[in-house]
Structures are given as structure tokens and as C-alpha cells.
Amino acid sequence: MKHYQHLNKEERFYIWNALRTGSTQKEVAVTLGRHPSTISREIKRNKYARAKIYTYHWALEIVRWRKRRVARTKHRKLNQAKINMIEQLIRHNLSPEQVSGYLKIHHNISISHETIYRYIYSDKARHQSLKPFMRQGAKRRRKG
Known part of the structure; x- marks a missing residue:
């Protein structure tokens, strides 16, 4: 059974660059050795909402924000x-x-x-x- 691994910075950069040059999500998935739905979810989850486009820098910022939010709320139940x-x-x-x-x-x-x-x-x-x-x-x- 394969274990899930988060996309790293290099993979996010490749997705952004490939989409700018006109590659399809499926081509990006094959190149990275990922399932096409992984690429689709990444784009959907981490794109800039107002412009409706996927950018590398915005995706990294969203990921960092989510990690900080989880870290802040990790032990909030205990006082x-x-x-x-x-x-x-x-x-x-x-x-x-x-x-x-x-x-x-x-x-x-x-x-x-x-x-x-x-x-x-x-x-x-x-x-x-x-x-x-x-x-x-x-x-x-x-x-x-």
C-alpha cells in the first residue's frame, strides 16, 4: 500500500510553471508521478480566489497559513x-x-x-x- 505524501515546494513550482506553459493537469500528474486528482485538488485548494488562477507563491502562502492555524489550535481543549x-x-x-x-x-x-x-x-x-x-x-x- 502506498503512503500519502504532501506535495513539496518543487512539485508546486513545477505545477505552476507547467500550467503557465499550457500543459494539462494529466500531463503534469504523469510527469510528477502523481494521480491526476492530486493535481486537481492542489489547484482547486490553493489557487488565488480572486484571480481564479494557481500561482506558486500563493499556494505556498496558503499552505503555511494552514500549518500555523493547526499548530495554534492543537491543544486548545486543555486549560x-x-x-x-x-x-x-x-x-x-x-x-x-x-x-x-x-x-x-x-x-x-x-x-x-x-x-x-x-x-x-x-x-x-x-x-x-x-x-x-x-x-x-x-x-x-x-x-x-
């Missing part, structure tokens, strides 16, 4: 009050799955167990202090 509740519940030997369920039922707070795991593992000192209360001393998780 100090929620963190204190999570740590207190874990110190009472509840697993992150149980903490998530407890908060949902008793406090109407929706936080996934994965967010709780990410919070615990994000700081080594925090992980060490909460490790005795965790059900299993699980291996440190890494992105696939």
Missing part, C-alpha cells in the same frame, strides 16, 4: 482547570480512557483519551511523576 482535574483523576489510578469517560459524564467535558496521553507524554518530568499511577508503564508513543 489549567482541566489539567488539574485530569492529574487528580490519574493520581486516583484511573486510566486516561476512564478519565475521559468520567469528565464526559460528570462534568460534560469532552476530551479524548489520546489528548490525555499526549499531555502526559509531552513532558518527561510530568510523565515520570504520573507513571506510578498509570495502569501500565507503556512505551513512549511516537508518530507512525
Whole structure:
């Protein structure tokens, strides 16, 4: 099974240049070794809306903007009050799955167990202090 890879700067530049010289989306896709729908989605998603054209510089700016937006909102669900509740519940030997369920039922707070795991593992000192209360001393998780 092939894994999805984002288009890089060079591929975006090639798309822009090829479209300016009159190449079709299918020709661009064959040259880059990508599926034609990938090229079509890239053009549709990252073109300059007012001019209705695809430009390399505008596409890079849109991609950067999306990455910054995602980075800003990544951990917005956790504030100090929620963190204190999570740590207190874990110190009472509840697993992150149980903490998530407890908060949902008793406090109407929706936080996934994965967010709780990410919070615990994000700081080594925090992980060490909460490790005795965790059900299993699980291996440190890494992105696939």
C-alpha cells in the first residue's frame, strides 16, 4: 500500500510553471508521478480566489497559513482547570480512557483519551511523576 505524501515546494513550482506553459493537469500528474486528482485538488485548494488562477507563491502562502492555524489550535481543549482535574483523576489510578469517560459524564467535558496521553507524554518530568499511577508503564508513543 502506498503512503500519502504532501506535495513539496518543487512539485508546486513545477505545477505552476507547467500550467503557465499550457500543459494539462494529466500531463503534469504523469510527469510528477502523481494521480491526476492530486493535481486537481492542489489547484482547486490553493489557487488565488480572486484571480481564479494557481500561482506558486500563493499556494505556498496558503499552505503555511494552514500549518500555523493547526499548530495554534492543537491543544486548545486543555486549560489549567482541566489539567488539574485530569492529574487528580490519574493520581486516583484511573486510566486516561476512564478519565475521559468520567469528565464526559460528570462534568460534560469532552476530551479524548489520546489528548490525555499526549499531555502526559509531552513532558518527561510530568510523565515520570504520573507513571506510578498509570495502569501500565507503556512505551513512549511516537508518530507512525
